[in-house]
Amino acid sequence: MIETLPLFHRISGRPVVVLGEGEAAEAKRRLVERAGAIIVTDLHTGIASGARLAFIALENDEAARVAVAEARSAGMLVNATDRPALCDFTVPSILDRSPVLVAIGTGGASAGLAKQLRLRLEALLPQSLGALASGLGAARAALRQRFPEAGERRRALDAALAAGSALDPLADSSADHIDAWLAGAPAGAAGVAEIALRSGDPEDLTLREARLLGTADVIVHDSRVPTVVLDRARADAVRLESDGLSPYHRIAGLTVVLRAPF
Structure with missing residues (x-):
C-alpha cells in the first residue's frame, strides 16, 4: 500500500498562495514560479482569487496552524513546511528532463534522502x-x-x-x-507467459519476470499471490483471480500467469 498518491498538477497561469519569509518560503516561491504559477502572498487575496494550493512557510507554530486551517476551510490543499502532520501534500525532489519529470518523495520523512536519490538518478538519466x-x-x-x-x-x-x-x-x-x-516497428510480444513464484518477495523475481509482469496486459493469479507482487504489474492491467481455472486464453495481448507453489 502507498501512503500518498503522486500527482502532477498543472498550475501555470493560476494563483498559488505562498506565505512566509526566509529561506524556506523563498524556496517554495522559486518552485512555484518554475511551474509558471502566479504567486499570491496574502491568504485572503488568494482565497478571493480562487487559489487551490497553499504553501505555508511560517516560523510560528500557532500562526502556521491558523493559516492551514483557514486555507483548508476555503478548499485549498496545503503544504506546511517542516510540519508533515499539517500537510495535505508534500513536495518531491524533482529531476527535470522536460517534458519528463521524475518526482521523488518520502512522505515528508526525509527531504535529504529524496535529494540524494535524485542526485544518483541525475547521473543515470541522459539529458536527451x-x-x-x-x-x-x-x-x-x-x-x-x-x-x-x-x-x-x-x-x-x-x-x-x-x-x-x-x-x-x-x-x-x-x-x-x-x-x-x-x-x-514490429508488434510487441503477445501470448501467454507463466511465472512460478519462488517466494512472496517481489525482489526474488528475475529481470525477465519483472519485465513481463510490468508489461503484461492481463495478470492471471491464484489467491496465494501476495499484493506486493501484484503491485509490480501495470495499474491498468486486467487482473483475474483463477485457482486452477484458465480463462486467459480468451484475452488478446500479453498475459502473465502467476503461480504461487509456496
Missing part, C-alpha cells in the same frame, strides 16, 4: 530523455496509424523502449531513431 519523450509525442498520430489497436501499440512501444532496443531511454541518441523505428 526529454527529446525522446517529445519525439514520441510528436509521433503519436503515426504510431496510432501503424498500430491501431491500443494493446498492440503498447506492446510495440514496450519492446522498443526496453534496454538495448531501438529507443532505449538510457541511450543518448534514441530520439534520433524514432522515425526509422516507426517505419519498420
Whole structure:
C-alpha cells in the first residue's frame, strides 16, 4: 500500500498562495514560479482569487496552524513546511528532463534522502530523455496509424523502449531513431507467459519476470499471490483471480500467469 498518491498538477497561469519569509518560503516561491504559477502572498487575496494550493512557510507554530486551517476551510490543499502532520501534500525532489519529470518523495520523512536519490538518478538519466519523450509525442498520430489497436501499440512501444532496443531511454541518441523505428516497428510480444513464484518477495523475481509482469496486459493469479507482487504489474492491467481455472486464453495481448507453489 502507498501512503500518498503522486500527482502532477498543472498550475501555470493560476494563483498559488505562498506565505512566509526566509529561506524556506523563498524556496517554495522559486518552485512555484518554475511551474509558471502566479504567486499570491496574502491568504485572503488568494482565497478571493480562487487559489487551490497553499504553501505555508511560517516560523510560528500557532500562526502556521491558523493559516492551514483557514486555507483548508476555503478548499485549498496545503503544504506546511517542516510540519508533515499539517500537510495535505508534500513536495518531491524533482529531476527535470522536460517534458519528463521524475518526482521523488518520502512522505515528508526525509527531504535529504529524496535529494540524494535524485542526485544518483541525475547521473543515470541522459539529458536527451526529454527529446525522446517529445519525439514520441510528436509521433503519436503515426504510431496510432501503424498500430491501431491500443494493446498492440503498447506492446510495440514496450519492446522498443526496453534496454538495448531501438529507443532505449538510457541511450543518448534514441530520439534520433524514432522515425526509422516507426517505419519498420514490429508488434510487441503477445501470448501467454507463466511465472512460478519462488517466494512472496517481489525482489526474488528475475529481470525477465519483472519485465513481463510490468508489461503484461492481463495478470492471471491464484489467491496465494501476495499484493506486493501484484503491485509490480501495470495499474491498468486486467487482473483475474483463477485457482486452477484458465480463462486467459480468451484475452488478446500479453498475459502473465502467476503461480504461487509456496
